[in-house]
Amino acid sequence: MKKDEELLVALRKIIRAIDIRSRQLSKEVGLTGPQLLILQKVGKQKGVMVREIADDINLSSATVTSVLDRMEARNLVERIRSTEDKRKVGVFLTQEGEKALETAPLPFQEHFTNSFNSMEEWEQSQMVATLQRIATMMGAQDVDASPVLEIGSIIEK
Template structure:
């Protein structure tokens, strides 16, 4: 019984260490991404909206809000600023005038390409500092984490 308790304690301790380092990496990633967004003249939230719209093309404000885990009014303000920059367009639904769809504008595509170029350059400058062995370890670790997170999501979906 003592060995089981020790094993559980060690696993919890190891899990806490993984969670702590993951949190630290996420904070550094967020800071780094904020700088990339600033370089192209947008905020991090605006960049997240652009990322979602680049994949989905058109979404309702409520759908964007849910994806970003932000209130409708906050997302609406973000959309206001992006619309002023000519990056997104709003369209009211013909069936229900209360529903607003947001879609990318042609200018968005230019920003999107520039943003991806800057992101690639940013990651290249960071990752070029690592050895091939370090990069392989990072890749393998991230693949393992992705797999573990996917398993958790699959179990939730089955419940």
């Protein structure tokens, strides 16, 4: 097999593993990866603003707002306008959101992160540079993406 084919096979394996885990998470707890990340952020920081969530998980505010709309419809979170500054809206977990967060498994990337952190710093840097280069080669450098290992639309239809 040629080198480019070997690389594409490795990428397909990564995508497939992410897809399998995403479906498992959705089936087990009814959450997408980004929803789980948002629940975790809101659970740690009551009243967090959308912009802070977006910055923390590396998604646009518009994307986070769309995900929050669906989460609010499912009664997982609620948005409450500040009484001091009407322009500010904080995000809070509901009781349902707290239950979902308690029962949710660790995100798929937890195992990956532990393995990655056990590598030497030079090897980590090399891996990051290589994958950033691949993303650029695929024209994906400007794609809105969170550090969640999940594929498909993050906005449920």
